[in-house]
Amino acid sequence: MALTETQPEATAPAAEVVAPPPAVDPVSSVLASGDHKTVGRLYLTFALVLLLVATVVSTVVGFERVDQGGFDVFGRDTYFQISTLSATGMVFMVLMPLLIGLAMVVVPLQVGARSIAFPRAASASFWGYLVATAMVIATYGINGGPGGGNDDAVDLWILSFAFLLASLLLGSLCIVATVVANRPPGMTLDRVPLFSWSMLVTGTLWLLTLPVMLAVLLLVYIDHLYGRTLFGNFQIYPTVHWLLRTPQIYTLAVPALGIVADIVPVMGRSRQRHHGLMMGAIAFFGLMGFGAFMVGAWMSAVVISPAAASVDFDPLYDQWMWIGMGIAIGLPVLILLGGWADTLRRGRPRLHSSFLYAIAGIVVLLSAVAAGALLVIKPLELAGTTWEVGQADLVIWATVIAVVGGLHYWAPKLAGRQLGDGFGKGVLLLFLIGTGLLAGGNLAAGVPGEVDHVIVASSEGFNGVVGVSDTVEVANGAAALGGAILVLASFLVVVNILASSFVSLDEPLAGDPWDGHTLEWATASPPAHGNFDEVALVTSAAPLLDAREGDDDAGGADAPDGKEEG
Amino acid sequence: MTDTAHVLPPAAPPARPRMVSIGTAFVSIGTVMFFAGLIGFYLSQRAVEQAAGGEWLDGFEIPLTPPHVMMLTLAMSLVTISWAYYAIVNDDRPNAYLAMGLTLLFGVAFINAQAYLYSLMGLALRETFQAVLIYTITGAYLAVLGAAMLYLAITAFRALAGQYSPQQHDGFVGAVIYWYVVVAIYAVIWIAIYITK
Numbered sequence: 151m152a153l154t155e156t157q158p159e160a161t162a163p164a165a166e167v168v169a170p171p172p173a174v175d176p177v178s179s180v181l182a183s184g185d186h187k188t189v190g191r192l193y194l195t196f197a198l199v200l201l202l203v204a205t206v207v208s209t210v211v212g213f214e215r216v217d218q219g220g221f222d223v224f225g226r227d228t229y230f231q232i233s234t235l236s237a238t239g240m241v242f243m244v245l246m247p248l249l250i251g252l253a254m255v256v257v258p259l260q261v262g263a264r265s266i267a268f269p270r271a272a273s274a275s276f277w278g279y280l281v282a283t284a285m286v287i288a289t290y291g292i293n294g295g296p297g298g299g300n301d302d303a304v305d306l307w308i309l310s311f312a313f314l315l316a317s318l319l320l321g322s323l324c325i326v327a328t329v330v331a332n333r334p335p336g337m338t339l340d341r342v343p344l345f346s347w348s349m350l351v352t353g354t355l356w357l358l359t360l361p362v363m364l365a366v367l368l369l370v371y372i373d374h375l376y377g378r379t380l381f382g383n384f385q386i387y388p389t390v391h392w393l394l395r396t397p398q399i400y401t402l403a404v405p406a407l408g409i410v411a412d413i414v415p416v417m418g419r420s421r422q423r424h425h426g427l428m429m430g431a432i433a434f435f436g437l438m439g440f441g442a443f444m445v446g447a448w449m450s451a452v453v454i455s456p457a458a459a460s461v462d463f464d465p466l467y468d469q470w471m472w473i474g475m476g477i478a479i480g481l482p483v484l485i486l487l488g489g490w491a492d493t494l495r496r497g498r499p500r501l502h503s504s505f506l507y508a509i510a511g512i513v514v515l516l517s518a519v520a521a522g523a524l525l526v527i528k529p530l531e532l533a534g535t536t537w538e539v540g541q542a543d544l545v546i547w548a549t550v551i552a553v554v555g556g557l558h559y560w561a562p563k564l565a566g567r568q569l570g571d572g573f574g575k576g577v578l579l580l581f582l583i584g585t586g587l588l589a590g591g592n593l594a595a596g597v598p599g600e601v602d603h604v605i606v607a608s609s610e611g612f613n614g615v616v617g618v619s620d621t622v623e624v625a626n627g628a629a630a631l632g633g634a635i636l637v638l639a640s641f642l643v644v645v646n647i648l649a650s651s652f653v654s655l656d657e658p659l660a661g662d663p664w665d666g667h668t669l670e671w672a673t674a675s676p677p678a679h680g681n682f683d684e685v686a687l688v689t690s691a692a693p694l695l696d697a698r699e700g701d702d703d704a705g706g707a708d709a710p711d712g713k714e715e716g
Numbered sequence: 717m718t719d720t721a722h723v724l725p726p727a728a729p730p731a732r733p734r735m736v737s738i739g740t741a742f743v744s745i746g747t748v749m750f751f752a753g754l755i756g757f758y759l760s761q762r763a764v765e766q767a768a769g770g771e772w773l774d775g776f777e778i779p780l781t782p783p784h785v786m787m788l789t790l791a792m793s794l795v796t797i798s799w800a801y802y803a804i805v806n807d808d809r810p811n812a813y814l815a816m817g818l819t820l821l822f823g824v825a826f827i828n829a830q831a832y833l834y835s836l837m838g839l840a841l842r843e844t845f846q847a848v849l850i851y852t853i854t855g856a857y858l859a860v861l862g863a864a865m866l867y868l869a870i871t872a873f874r875a876l877a878g879q880y881s882p883q884q885h886d887g888f889v890g891a892v893i894y895w896y897v898v899v900a901i902y903a904v905i906w907i908a909i910y911i912t913k
Binding site: 268319323353354357364366369376380446672687693697 | 735745753848851
């Protein structure tokens with residue numbers, strides 16, 4: 151039982167821990183591994199494959215939306231189903247697994263742990279994710295999913311989706327427990343690296359919000375299976391939809407902030423001052439993304455509204471928390487931007503691809519926050535339109551861009567390789583163009599009031615996208631083109647990873663190719679079994695930078711730069 | 717390992733972290749939010765129905781005696797699980813075994829009482845959404861209580877095998893935390909569904 155297993159670093163002397171494991175065949179060593187690096191790599195591999203699939207599906211949906219009459223791949227009923235697969239798949243089959251996979255590899259290294267907490271649970275979480283994803287996709291193949299025509303397949307979709315959420319929750323639980331319980335001596339919580347901190351915030355938020363979704367799914371399942379008093383096939387999707395919209399969608403971007411916060415000081419070659427303030431800003435951003443309070447309003451507005459003939463958005467968009475959080479979330483982003491600007495001002499930035507991805511990711515996220523602030527201003531009447539879709543696109547692709555930056559930055563730890571730098575910069579350009587067109591198109595279509603068809607369909611049934619103005623059609627076309635460019639960019643990320651894995655190295659990559667600040671750079675690339683030879687004594691938030699500067703005491707030459715800042 | 721691995725001073729081996737109890741605490745947070753979602757939806761639906769002048773439990777009765785007995789049963793289980801905890805801390809193993817056994821027995825008694833209550837209610841699942849909500853909440857609670865009993869049973873068997881000591885009883889603490897949380901959740905269900913109706 152994983153929950154009660156013995157923590158390896160606690161009971162075994164250091165010399166035993168670093169002894170090489172007994173030889174096993176390569177397939178078993180991957181498939182049966184509880185090693186956090188192996189499990190994390192598996193997560194990343196399948197999430198990247200599904201990123202390609204999800205972007206292709208959403209692009210086809212986008213093109214169909216431009217001209218429903220002339221380009222009809224799915225048919226009206228299927229269009230609704232595929233739209234829901236596209237939206238949920240991008241978040242729960244791609245983005246969350248990408249974040250969890252990256253964190254599973256990096257977080258234990260950053261906090262100086264020899265293993266992740268509950269390694270067998272981490273492994274079970276990956277296999278659960280894989281099986282659940284296959285089941286969710288399969289249910290669409292047999293006319294299931296929200297709005298499906300096969301009731302049994304719809305029921306199976308509900309169960310599969312709940313299984314998927316539970317698996318992802320289990321993975322995030324392992325990461326959160328690692329940050330809380332597996333830190334080395336001296337690494338107090340205020341010295342935790344910012345990516346690990348962001349994962350602690352994110353994991354806690356997911357544990358606070360996704361169980362609410364599980365509860366709703368259970369209720370929907372029981373009702374759909376037995377009573378059918380509340381939820382018809384079309385009314386299921388709104389119960390999920392709050393996860394994909396403001397404010398809950400912001401929980402996905404919290405790790406993006408952590409990734410940027412770790413890359414900027416290292417690539418900027420400067421110490422990050424005000425570490426505590428940066429931690430506070432990340433936590434505040436996460437708090438403003440707590441969206442579980444929206445579930446009741448979504449269900450009231452769309453599922454059981456007394457005005458059943460049309461969607462009644464008033465209970466949804468009149469909530470002061472929704473409005474306040476949509477505006478307040480800009481504050482922590484500005485604080486973080488100030489912190490990074492200060493760091494770069496004092497440093498000599500390297501224009502490495504990871505750094506450029508980090509900057510690009512935060513710029514796109516800032517756009518998302520600005521779009522979100524406009525969204526909640528009621529007189530603008532943007533809520534319920536495709537403006538919401540565009541705003542969510544910005545959050546999602548800001549996070550994807552930051553994650554790809556993280557892959558460039560931590561590639562030595564992930565695979566003992568470096569990704570192609572120049573190639574990566576070219577791909578970043580595609581990401582920015584694609585995101586701009588996709589999100590910009592959806593935002594622009596929302597201004598004249600094009601409704602979010604998927605949600606309206608939940609109440610009224612889907613009647614196709616017809617009768618839109620030329621302006622909206624052009625905007626929809628731009629969004630579809632942006633989606634196609636993002637397919638290409640995602641494909642090229644995979645190409646870059648594959649190409650780098652075939653490059654032969656004359657000698658092993660250095661453990662710390664970037665002059666890193668945090669503990670993951672204090673071990674080999676890739677790390678050996680057990681991660682570290684010995685447990686380090688940590689005395690600041692940037693222990694390796696301290697060690698390089700020969701500044702074991704607080705009174706070194708750079709002390710004003712804040713060894714103990716924050 | 718690279719050179720940088722040796723520039724940091726080594727630390728003494730860390731004390732055994734409270735991994736299991738910390739993990740259980742996070743699982744408990746998730747469990748609480750799960751029931752917060754269910755009960756919140758139940759209460760909001762009831763408020764809507766009553767605001768419209770309707771009768772919430774129209775046409776059927778929920779007898780109050782069994783829910784009271786169930787609450788009392790779980791309240792007594794709090795005493796026995798605390799007894800088990802202090803017995804472990806004081807290395808009084810016979811008392812620990814007895815208290816853990818009694819706690820599990822209270823759990824079984826609760827399940828039995830819930831089954832009896834279902835038979836008294838005679839509520840058809842397919843007829844009203846009140847029935848869907850009540851069966852979903854109470855059924856999910858039975859599942860969670862079962863998980864808590866399984867967790868406690870595993871720690872009980874581990875204790876019987878000689879594990880846990882006054883100094884090291886992290887796994888058992890996890891089971892105790894989860895039991896407390898599960899009982900607290902029932903207190904909310906008891907008030908929300910049975911007392912305030």
